[in-house]
Amino acid sequence: MCGIAGIIYKDGHHNVGQDMTRMLQSMKHRGPDSTGYALYAPPTENVVMRYTTANTTTPRDYEFQDRLKRNRAEAERRIAALGAKIVACEQETDYAFRLTLDYKGELKALADQIEDISDCEVLSLGHSLEIIKDLGDAETVCAQYGLEQFQGTHAIGHVRMATESDVDISGAHPYWAYPFSDIAVVHNGQLTNYFQWRRRLERNGHRFNSECDSEIIAVYLAEKMSEGLSLKDAMEESLDELDGVFTYICVTADALGVAKDEMAAKPLVLFEGENMIALASEEMAIRAIIDHEIDTYDPYEKEVMVWTR
Amino acid sequence: MDALTGESNIVYDARGLVEPNADVPKISTIDGEKAEFDAQNLTTRQINLELRWLINEQGITDVTVRNPGAKHSLGVGLLTRCKITFDGSLGYFGCGIIDGPEVHVKGRVGWSACENMMSGVVVVEGNAGSLTGAAMRGGDLIVKGRLGARTGIDQKGGTILTMGSVGSMTGFMMQRGRQVICEDAGHGLGDSMYDGIIYVGGKVKSLGIDCVPGEWTDADTEFIERKFRIYELGTPPTFQKFVCGKKLYNYDNLEASERKLVL
Numbered sequence: 001m002c003g004i005a006g007i008i009y010k011d012g013h014h015n016v017g018q019d020m021t022r023m024l025q026s027m028k029h030r031g032p033d034s035t036g037y038a039l040y041a042p043p044t045e046n047v048v049m050r051y052t053t054a055n056t057t058t059p060r061d062y063e064f065q066d067r068l069k070r071n072r073a074e075a076e077r078r079i080a081a082l083g084a085k086i087v088a089c090e091q092e093t094d095y096a097f098r099l100t101l102d103y104k105g106e107l108k109a110l111a112d113q114i115e116d117i118s119d120c121e122v123l124s125l126g127h128s129l130e131i132i133k134d135l136g137d138a139e140t141v142c143a144q145y146g147l148e149q150f151q152g153t154h155a156i157g158h159v160r161m162a163t164e165s166d167v168d169i170s171g172a173h174p175y176w177a178y179p180f181s182d183i184a185v186v187h188n189g190q191l192t193n194y195f196q197w198r199r200r201l202e203r204n205g206h207r208f209n210s211e212c213d214s215e216i217i218a219v220y221l222a223e224k225m226s227e228g229l230s231l232k233d234a235m236e237e238s239l240d241e242l243d244g245v246f247t248y249i250c251v252t253a254d255a256l257g258v259a260k261d262e263m264a265a266k267p268l269v270l271f272e273g274e275n276m277i278a279l280a281s282e283e284m285a286i287r288a289i290i291d292h293e294i295d296t297y298d299p300y301e302k303e304v305m306v307w308t309r
Numbered sequence: 310m311d312a313l314t315g316e317s318n319i320v321y322d323a324r325g326l327v328e329p330n331a332d333v334p335k336i337s338t339i340d341g342e343k344a345e346f347d348a349q350n351l352t353t354r355q356i357n358l359e360l361r362w363l364i365n366e367q368g369i370t371d372v373t374v375r376n377p378g379a380k381h382s383l384g385v386g387l388l389t390r391c392k393i394t395f396d397g398s399l400g401y402f403g404c405g406i407i408d409g410p411e412v413h414v415k416g417r418v419g420w421s422a423c424e425n426m427m428s429g430v431v432v433v434e435g436n437a438g439s440l441t442g443a444a445m446r447g448g449d450l451i452v453k454g455r456l457g458a459r460t461g462i463d464q465k466g467g468t469i470l471t472m473g474s475v476g477s478m479t480g481f482m483m484q485r486g487r488q489v490i491c492e493d494a495g496h497g498l499g500d501s502m503y504d505g506i507i508y509v510g511g512k513v514k515s516l517g518i519d520c521v522p523g524e525w526t527d528a529d530t531e532f533i534e535r536k537f538r539i540y541e542l543g544t545p546p547t548f549q550k551f552v553c554g555k556k557l558y559n560y561d562n563l564e565a566s567e568r569k570l571v572l
């Protein structure tokens with residue numbers, strides 16, 4: 001079933017890590033397998049990379065700790081070889097890292113180098129976007145990654161009930177639009193022309209980190225935007241070109257948009273306040289961060305709505 | 310961080326059953342036949358247990374539930390005449406399978422509100438999500454805002470009236486009853502309907518299979534005016550009427566008991 005949520009503030013930075021945790025925890029029943037966040041901090045000159053050196057399905061054998069060390073050392077060697085300087089490195093779990101990099105080169109070259117290391121995965125790369133995802137509910141992931149103090153302007157989140165791919169970090173949402181900077185997607189639904197679009201996008205030179213249908217939405221939209229379309233136009237085209245039942249939320253460095261398929265088969269409740277837009281699969285997620293009565297509604301079928309901060 | 314809401318408060322037993330031993334909170338303020346309680350820190354089950362205790366065991370006929378917080382499945386399965394006011398919004402499946410109550414929701418309702426409603430009245434001041442009044446059998450459901458997709462899917466009776474618009478596939482496989490839509494309707498209105506009547510005051514994006522314009526009668530005028538008068542909804546707009554073309558299915562619309570009388 002899965003649950004998705006989004007929030008964008010119009011009046012600057014807020015404690016978006018805490019707000020998104022509240023929203024996702026209230027929808028825990030929609031997806032107990034994994035929880036993920038795409039949080040947008042104030043943009044910086046440096047590049048922020050979130051990556052993992054092992055998946056949750058990687059065997060925890062006697063060699064495991066040695067592999068983690070080798071993978072981390074190899075990742076740092078390759079980063080240095082590309083001319084990037086590690087300004088800061090935060091280790092959040094045995095296998096999850098947040099790097100702040102002084103790097104002026106192509107993001108794709110950097111991401112490809114890290115992805116090429118066995119068991120390593122780049123979760124996000126950009127000047128503002130940070131994707132955090134792991135197994136467990138929102139409280140667990142929030143505590144594990146110290147998100148309760150995360151200040152930002154907008155965010156999306158996802159609680160996953162795995163259906164078509166494994167219960168692991170690769171299968172968890174949100175998805176970064178590899179290798180486009182600062183674009184991410186969460187999705188509730190199924191795409192029935194997934195393989196068709198995956199082949200098309202792969203022929204265009206894109207690569208995918210998972211077997212999850214949702215990942216192609218992010219890359220599809222980012223490619224459209226790289227060709228000159230606005231986020232709204234790209235999302236509107238997706239309603240005709242992506243087949244299936246879906247509600248998805250896409251975020252860029254300064255905007256948040258939502259799209260519903262032509263059957264309106266997947267839920268979404270929307271609150272448009274003076275200083276904040278909040279949306280989620282269930283109203284109780286919005287009410288988890290607002291303590292007074294509010295007026296909400298469900299967008300209709302084939303609706304695309306975009307807000308900028 | 311402050312205590313989180315939602316599922317964090319809910320207890321599961323070893324079999325995964327929710328709150329197997331939940332007790333009736335008994336926190337209401339009771340004044341004669343009226344009662345009121347705050348649902349903010351209660352789970353769905355506790356709220357419904359409190360409602361049942363008040364109505365079935367304390368002889369209360371008028372209950373106000375403050376801070377329902379859009380929790381799911383509130384006010385379901387109530388089978389007696391009483392008044393219930395939800396001073397806020399309900400989540401999914403609110404007021405399902407009710408038979409008799411008069412319910413006033415001061416906020417909005419989520420998906421599948423009033424599913425299988427048998428009789429009574431539900432008035433919603435705000436909007437409603439998709440699948441509202443699914444398989445509804447009787448009673449009046451009045452929504453002063455707008456409704457989502459597939460409103461009254463499989464509706465078997467009663468009236469759904471909205472002052473706003475409705476989403477796609479409204480009245481899908483509707484079998485009886487009436488829908489009154491004061492504004493616009495989405496694609497596929499009345500698709501595969503067996504019977505029943507849909508009135509639309511605005512534009513219809515498209516009609517579904519076997520849904521056709523119907524002939525307006527004095528009974529239609531009387532029905533519309535009566536509902537607007539009862540619920541103090543002002544002057545009704547001009548409606549178009551849509552019915553089943555009766556080319557898709559072979560059926561009759563008689564109850565078994567009615568059929569015996571005819572035969």
